[in-house]
Amino acid sequence: MALLQIAEPGMSAAPHQHRLAVGIDLGTTNSLVATVRSGSAVCLPDEAGRTLLPSVVRYLADGDTAVGYAAQAEQSRDPANTIVSVKRFMGRGLADLSNLAREPYRFVDAPGMVQLVTRAGTKSPVEVSADILRALKARAEASLGGELTGAVITVPAYFDDAQRQATKDAAKLAGLNVLRLLNEPTAAAIAYGLDNGAEGVYVVYDLGGGTFDVSILKLSRGVFEVLATSGDSALGGDDFDHRIYCWALEQAKLSGLTPHDTRLLLTRAREAKEALTEHAETRFTALLSDGQAVDLTLTQAEFHAISKTLVDKTITPVRKALRDAKIGVDDVKGVVMVGGATRMPQVQRAVGDFFGQTPLTNLDPDKVVALGAAMQANVLAGNKRDDDWLLLDVIPLSLGLETMGGLTEKIIPRNSTIPIARAQEFTTYKDGQTAMAIHVLQGERELVADCRSLARFTLRGIPPMVAGAARIRVTFQVDADGLLSVTAREQSSGVEAHIEVKPSYGLSDDEISRMLTDSIEHVHDDIAARRLREAVVDAEALIDATNNALAADADLLSDAEREAIDAALAAAVAAIAGSEAARVNAATAALNQATEAFAARRMDRNIQRALKGHNISEL
Amino acid sequence: MNAATVNADRFGQDFFALFDLPRRFAIDAAQLDERYRAAASQVHPDRFAHAGDAERRAALMMATRVNEAYQTLKSPLARARYLLTLSGVDTQEETNTAMPPAFLMAQMEWREAIMDAKMARDVDALEKLARELRADAAALRDELAAALDGAGDLDAAALLVRKWRFLEKLEQEIGDAIEALLF
Numbered sequence: 001m002a003l004l005q006i007a008e009p010g011m012s013a014a015p016h017q018h019r020l021a022v023g024i025d026l027g028t029t030n031s032l033v034a035t036v037r038s039g040s041a042v043c044l045p046d047e048a049g050r051t052l053l054p055s056v057v058r059y060l061a062d063g064d065t066a067v068g069y070a071a072q073a074e075q076s077r078d079p080a081n082t083i084v085s086v087k088r089f090m091g092r093g094l095a096d097l098s099n100l101a102r103e104p105y106r107f108v109d110a111p112g113m114v115q116l117v118t119r120a121g122t123k124s125p126v127e128v129s130a131d132i133l134r135a136l137k138a139r140a141e142a143s144l145g146g147e148l149t150g151a152v153i154t155v156p157a158y159f160d161d162a163q164r165q166a167t168k169d170a171a172k173l174a175g176l177n178v179l180r181l182l183n184e185p186t187a188a189a190i191a192y193g194l195d196n197g198a199e200g201v202y203v204v205y206d207l208g209g210g211t212f213d214v215s216i217l218k219l220s221r222g223v224f225e226v227l228a229t230s231g232d233s234a235l236g237g238d239d240f241d242h243r244i245y246c247w248a249l250e251q252a253k254l255s256g257l258t259p260h261d262t263r264l265l266l267t268r269a270r271e272a273k274e275a276l277t278e279h280a281e282t283r284f285t286a287l288l289s290d291g292q293a294v295d296l297t298l299t300q301a302e303f304h305a306i307s308k309t310l311v312d313k314t315i316t317p318v319r320k321a322l323r324d325a326k327i328g329v330d331d332v333k334g335v336v337m338v339g340g341a342t343r344m345p346q347v348q349r350a351v352g353d354f355f356g357q358t359p360l361t362n363l364d365p366d367k368v369v370a371l372g373a374a375m376q377a378n379v380l381a382g383n384k385r386d387d388d389w390l391l392l393d394v395i396p397l398s399l400g401l402e403t404m405g406g407l408t409e410k411i412i413p414r415n416s417t418i419p420i421a422r423a424q425e426f427t428t429y430k431d432g433q434t435a436m437a438i439h440v441l442q443g444e445r446e447l448v449a450d451c452r453s454l455a456r457f458t459l460r461g462i463p464p465m466v467a468g469a470a471r472i473r474v475t476f477q478v479d480a481d482g483l484l485s486v487t488a489r490e491q492s493s494g495v496e497a498h499i500e501v502k503p504s505y506g507l508s509d510d511e512i513s514r515m516l517t518d519s520i521e522h523v524h525d526d527i528a529a530r531r532l533r534e535a536v537v538d539a540e541a542l543i544d545a546t547n548n549a550l551a552a553d554a555d556l557l558s559d560a561e562r563e564a565i566d567a568a569l570a571a572a573v574a575a576i577a578g579s580e581a582a583r584v585n586a587a588t589a590a591l592n593q594a595t596e597a598f599a600a601r602r603m604d605r606n607i608q609r610a611l612k613g614h615n616i617s618e619l
Numbered sequence: 620m621n622a623a624t625v626n627a628d629r630f631g632q633d634f635f636a637l638f639d640l641p642r643r644f645a646i647d648a649a650q651l652d653e654r655y656r657a658a659a660s661q662v663h664p665d666r667f668a669h670a671g672d673a674e675r676r677a678a679l680m681m682a683t684r685v686n687e688a689y690q691t692l693k694s695p696l697a698r699a700r701y702l703l704t705l706s707g708v709d710t711q712e713e714t715n716t717a718m719p720p721a722f723l724m725a726q727m728e729w730r731e732a733i734m735d736a737k738m739a740r741d742v743d744a745l746e747k748l749a750r751e752l753r754a755d756a757a758a759l760r761d762e763l764a765a766a767l768d769g770a771g772d773l774d775a776a777a778l779l780v781r782k783w784r785f786l787e788k789l790e791q792e793i794g795d796a797i798e799a800l801l802f
Contacts, residue, residue: 150668479664603662
């Protein structure tokens with residue numbers, strides 16, 4: 001890989017150089033990192049040649065952190081300090097989580113998100129996830145021989161805003177530059193579609209360790225258009241393990257187990273589930289801490305019977321997605337199976353029966369998401385100039401506001417193509433009212449209490465007016481990561497008040513950078529040098545981009561505009577020569593501002609060019 | 620380089636012009652799809668993930684607008700409403716409830732039929748009602764094409780939009796009822 005070595009830190013990579021970008025599947029049970037190497041996507045292995053990294057983090061007595069197989073091996077011995085399936089807790093408060101009794105952890109409720117008490121202190125699921133991501137980042141950098149430009153991180157399509165924000169925060173905390181959050185079924189569709197040149201309507205059925213997604217996509221000439229998505233963010237392979245665990249408790253008449261025994265039996269349950277994929281029956285044995293031996297036999301038929309309701313539970317979101325996409329089972333050309341849990345024969349049979357066709361299982365269901373993410377990362381990092389495919393994804397859940405009487409008013413309906421913005425006007429209901437509370441919600445139900453509360457904020461400084469005279473415009477903007485920002489503005493009087501919120505589940509940027517500076521990895525780093533290096537890389541990239549833009553479209557600018565851009569360019573070049581990160585950042589910001597209108601005009605021109613091309617071809 | 624210039628760049632053209640389509644109600648759906656994809660592939664934020672802040676912001680705004688334009692032109696009801704707005708006609712869907720008595724009678728019958736099917740938990744009956752509604756909507760669509768593209772009778776078109784809005788609400792109600800029964 002020496003030929004693909006990126007430039008020395010601080011030097012901008014020349015356009016022809018390969019930027020190191022990876023796709024990361026941050027799974028409930030296992031995580032993977034993949035990259036595109038000489039044109040094809042590959043999963044990167046650890047030193048032992050294993051591509052899967054168990055999503056298990058153990059906090060050791062000596063202050064170290066073990067991630068992956070080493071942590072997994074000790075999970076029964078040290079259940080309270082070994083965090084498994086942390087993804088289930090991302091962006092979730094204590095009240096959101098069911099079956100807490102079956103967890104060996106000590107939970108603390110914290111604003112927005114539950115936290116776990118370990119011997120290394122109280123850990124938020126964001127921090128635990130960041131430990132997993134850090135391990136993957138280290139693996140990728142060791143394997144690729146350089147610093148990563150950026151990463152695409154996958155999330156379940158049915159993740160809500162809080163869960164997405166938490167994932168993005170974890171990536172930032174791990175020191176990753178997030179190029180995009182990508183929906184897992186969409187990533188799978190890219191990997192499948194590009195490999196097979198698929199055209200038509202495809203369904204991606206993605207049953208992972210802890211989440212279930214179904215997405216319906218239309219593939220045509222390199223465009224991956226998501227028509228609808230649905231799912232259950234708390235249903236996955238773990239639940240099948242739990243059914244076997246409960247069966248074992250019942251069969252062996254066990255109760256009052258220690259956390260150690262619980263973890264042991266859950267591990268045995270997972271092994272039994274995996275064995276039953278290939279075999280008609282399996283033995284279930286365990287030696288409990290009080291010396292009692294459990295020795296049972298589970299048949300495939302019995303396993304299918306005790307897990308039937310779980311399999312059936314996945315069909316409801318499938319029906320919903322078909323309804324939303326306005327298509328029937330007959331329109332579906334293929335059903336792509338994703339996620340380790342789709343190896344279970346009863347799942348494949350149920351899906352096959354529902355769609356009346358054999359599901360597609362020719363891709364490794366564990367790897368396909370990471371491979372698709374790597375392909376997307378390669379494009380987003382700018383390695384692939386002749387972009388010949390495009391993703392059009394949607395938001396999974398409706399976004400709205402609380403109105404009078406505890407009712408939800410939907411502003412953006414589910415399955416809207418992103419990015420999207422919608423505005424709605426509201427007014428005051430009392431004379432002289434100078435403030436208005438705004439409550440942002442996500443979900444399909446009519447009552448506020450049944451939806452997820454994303455953020456609350458108050459718009460203040462409304463000029464006193466009679467009731468109904470104020471015009472408060474609330475704008476929802478969802479970006480290409482599926483993340484929401486909300487703006488409220490009073491405009492009837494010309495006086496404007498303005499506030500922007502991030503959902504309350506996310507950490508603020510300040511908190512992230514404090515945690516970053518606090519984290520052990522960076523204590524040894526020279527923070528000032530790192531900041532300068534990053535600032536210079538950003539500035540150089542922007543200078544390059546601006547010069548290219550000027551070479552192509554300078555005719556769009558008036559003389560005065562051109563002068564302003566040239567001045568900002570010169571200032572940025574001068575700032576790079578110095579050694580102050582703040583000055584470089586300020587010059588970059590100024591150059592960004594100076595080129596804003598230019599960028600918009602160039603995009604207009606590109607659209608017109610693209611349409612002209614079509615006009616000619618249609619003649 | 621002020622905000623006004625930027626706005627003129629981005630918002631100066633209507634949705635039809637954005638896709639280089641004639642400003643009329645009758646539309647070639649396949650052509651619209653193709654133009655949308657061509658435009659979206661130029662401005663999608665994925666194309667600018669490695670670009671500077673200014674370009675990324677511009678891409679987000681342009682892609683948002685292209686999506687909004689596509690959604691508006693794709694739905695015949697939204698398209699009709701948009702054409703009327705461009706001509707300065709407010710469709711008054713929230714305020715003007717004056718309807719021909721025969722239409723109101725038909726509305727009441729629809730509501731009763733939906734209510735009955737809901738009470739009977741009869742999904743097939745609900746699906747049948749939805750199909751009938753869609754047939755009625757198709758008839759409105761033909762009338763709208765005549766009013767907007769032919770006669771240029773904007774007041775008549777506004778009334779047709781209000782009628783269609785009623786039908787759309789009914790269809791929504793049926794959809795909700797079916798979902799409530801199925802899921």
